[in-house]
Amino acid sequence: MDTRFNSFYSETPHSFVEAMNSFLAEAGIRMLRPSVVSDYVYLNQTRKFHEDAELMRHIAEQVIERRKASSSSRKDLVNAMLYEKDPVTDKSLPHSSVIDNMITFLIAGQYVSVFQRARLTEVGHETTSGLLSFIIYCLVTHPAAMEKGRDEVMSVLGNGAMTQNMASKLPYMMGIIRETLRLYPTAPGFTVQPRSTNPEDYPIHIGKEQYVVRQGEAVSVQIATVHRDPAVYGDDAESFRPERMLDDEFEKLPKNSWKPFGNGARACIGRALALQEAVIMMALLLQNFDFELADPNYELKIRKTITIKPVGLQIRVKLRDGLTPATLQRKLLGGKAPPSGSGRTSSQQTKRSDSPLDSVDLRKLLICYGSNTGTCQTLAHVLSRDAVAHGFDPTIMIMDKVQPHHITPSTPIVIVAASYEGQPPENASKFIKWLQALTESPFEGIYHAVYGCGNRDWAATFQRIPALVDDAFIRYGSTPIVNRAASDVADGNVANEFDHWADGVLWPALKKLYFPGVSARSFDISRSGIRIFQCPRTSDILPDGRMATIEDGQSLTAPGEPQKRQLTIRLPPTMTYRAGDHIAIVPANHHDTVKQVMNRFQLAHDTKIITTCGEERSVYTHLRDLVELNHVATEKNIRAIIETVPNSNKSDNSSIPKGLSALQILQKLPTATLPFADYLDMLPPMRPRRYSISSSPLADPTICTLTYSVLEHMSTLSDGTTNVFHGAGSTYLAGLCRNDRLHVSVQPSPIAFHLPEDPGDPIVMVCAGSGLAPFLGFVHERAQLRSSGAKLAPALLFIGCRHPDRDMLYSSQLQDLASSAGVKLFYAFSRAESQSKGCEYVQDRLKKERKLVVDAVGLRNGRGKMYVCGGLRVLEGVASVMKQAYVEFEGADGVGADEWWEAFRADGERFASEVFD
Ligand SMILES: Cc1cc2nc3c(=O)[nH]c(=O)nc-3n(C[C@H](O)[C@H](O)[C@H](O)COP(=O)(O)O)c2cc1C
The missing domain is CATH 3.40.50.80 (Nucleotide-binding domain of ferredoxin-NADP reductase (FNR) module)
Known part of the structure; x- marks a missing residue:
């Protein structure tokens, strides 16, 4: 139409949109009042109603005049209305009809973009935009349907642009749209009236003779009610279930049971256009954005005028894996969005064919660790979590699982390892033996880096294993990406030292080596979109864990003393141990800690999340079982939290005491607005805990006991209130009772x-x-x-x-x-x-x-x-x-x-x- 209302770019709506809004609102109300009341009682409203109609007509006139003056020969609707002739009557549309239709299309075409504004945007505006708002509401509250829809979109579009025939290849998406229109028809009703003017045809009986319609009377059809008829849609008619609207099922619906576009000859002319628009829009949105409710406790409220729309629905929108606004723009314009100027040959590049990160070429990175008590394991996971943001596709492994064929010139390798009395950790002993037995040079062309955790109290063997690994790699042909780094855990600062090393030394060196000339922003990926840590399950955390049964649990200390307890465990058949060995268990975070997190982020108990593996999971379960809520926040984490405190000095974290978890810091900073996804990114995956066995198998080989301290102490919040810190492992054990089950594995001690x-x-x-x-x-x-x-x-x-x-x-x-x-x-x-x-x-x-x-x-x-x-x-x-x-x-x-x-x-x-x- 050559006319823009610029709804995207201006804070205040165009005068047409304002007039349209108030006109439609009043039109909706007028339907419910007798016309005499509107005309003689509600004088101001009526006057405004006509003024709004006049303004819209005036703007439509201007649009038409501008087009006529331009003498454009475009093949579009405006020119068709102005210049085409009816092939039967050979007549053009009268000017008044052109204007009326013009207004209709202007109204139908107005919708405010949900997504191009700030992160939080209120959604909703006229039919198609109202529909999009309802679809998004339905999807964020039904994550499984969202993922199914997204899977379909990704399988058809991949990371490419949408092309013409793709919309027809998205049947599930169409099911989602039809089902949303069923529950929330944005034009929620229409009126029908008998056509006969012959008084003898009246009264008419409808609804199995239940209702009588006299001459001049109309029947108002409430479509939302028709659409929820259990006789047609079954007992779950109130539920959102797109499967019932897939093509086959949809075809079987009784006539007139789904009428979101109105009725008869005057049904919505833009029906096909609206559906196609919605499919394309939703496909692009799901392809490129993640959505979540800004307020997880939001309850849908509907505002009804002549159309319906959600009220107060706010959606938090994030670009999906690896996209930046620039790469998205390029992609929407039909291009691919790689980091420019990388200078790499295609043979050097690796892509994730199944991931939206296709747009960024990732290079493989092998991260392996040797760890008994989890420090090196956690650090390796930190590295792995950050890898994609630096352009690397990480594989994480314990050292003993690394095979010679994993170490290839195309895959740099980073090793994080500890020493125990000069010996390797248990999950690294085979690897170390293999290194020590090498005779030839298998590491030609390899690039490696070693980070060691040690304790200077073992002065004679401080860092013995990391040093041995680094030496062996160099001796047998590998090139160090950076010099070996060594942390002394006795300083109590290992997590921060590691962050400094990774961010300040390792990643820059890797970038220089593999992505010279690529701007850092090319991989400036929102980490929360890459929740690698969300995938592990109990079986991954403790792969050799087997089911044991609790025989008994008892306290060994007087009330008021720091609690020590004994737990008696019946071992699974054939599981054996020696006096002095350990039992490893997978703990769960204490209920109160999980609740504190959920309260801090205002999450309801039944909130769900979708993992990057596509698994739907309750947020409570995720927080309780899969991440370390008590993990001490690193300086980097603290900076990220402080960033979100309004008017804070972003570089000053001196007011935050050392040794607090991210949760404790957030509790001390109630005005911090850290997004929940960013909080999740700060948490390492749950790691097993080891406890010394306090029994001997010679007494009873099927039973073992643990004697352990329960870790609980008070912490004080910013408002002076206190809450209790609960150690995850020991409080989990303390909560176990007779006949409870848990997974255990025996870990031989040195x-x-x-x-x-x-x-x-x-x-x-x-x-x-x-x-x-x-x-x-x-x-x-x-x-x-x-x-x-x-x-x-x-x-x-x-x-x-x-x-x-x-x-x-x-x-x-x-x-x-x-x-x-x-x-x-x-x-x-x-x-x-x-x-x-x-x-x-x-x-x-x-x-x-x-x-x-x-x-x-x-x-x-x-x-x-x-x-x-x-x-x-x-x-x-x-x-x-x-x-x-x-x-x-x-x-x-x-x-x-x-x-x-x-x-x-x-x-x-x-x-x-x-x-x-
Ligand atoms: C019993 C014991 C023996 C240790 N022996 C050494 C050692 O010989 N050399 C060293 O540098 N660190 C030694 N350490 C320190 C560990 O390597 C250090 O705590 C490391 O962070 C543990 O990593 P992990 O939690 O990943 O197993 C020892 C620690 C313990 C508890």
């Missing part, structure tokens, strides 16, 4: 952390709190061995706790067991020192009894073995006592004692420790 092969070797065990667990298993085992006649060397067990009456685990029961096991017990009570020979901590008691200890263990030439289990301070205390004893009993100096201690510690035969904090 060889050194078992009883000596020779029962004649003396042992000394030192622990604090629930560090008693593995030693309890040893005491049980010794008791069994002894009762079956074995000769056992002496054993000393040093135990630190608070008070004999409050947290002395197993107290008299342990005394009895220890005496039948030939184990001497020594306690240190930090809150009742007088009852432990004045010793406050377990290392103090060790010092007091050092003569006995030295006799049992032997120093320079002994064959006794020492075990420590507890916090780092216990280990440090033991080291100090033993070095002093060495000086005292061996006549050495400090340096000699240090050297002896390092050698003693590194000797897998004489010393073993399990340290947790």
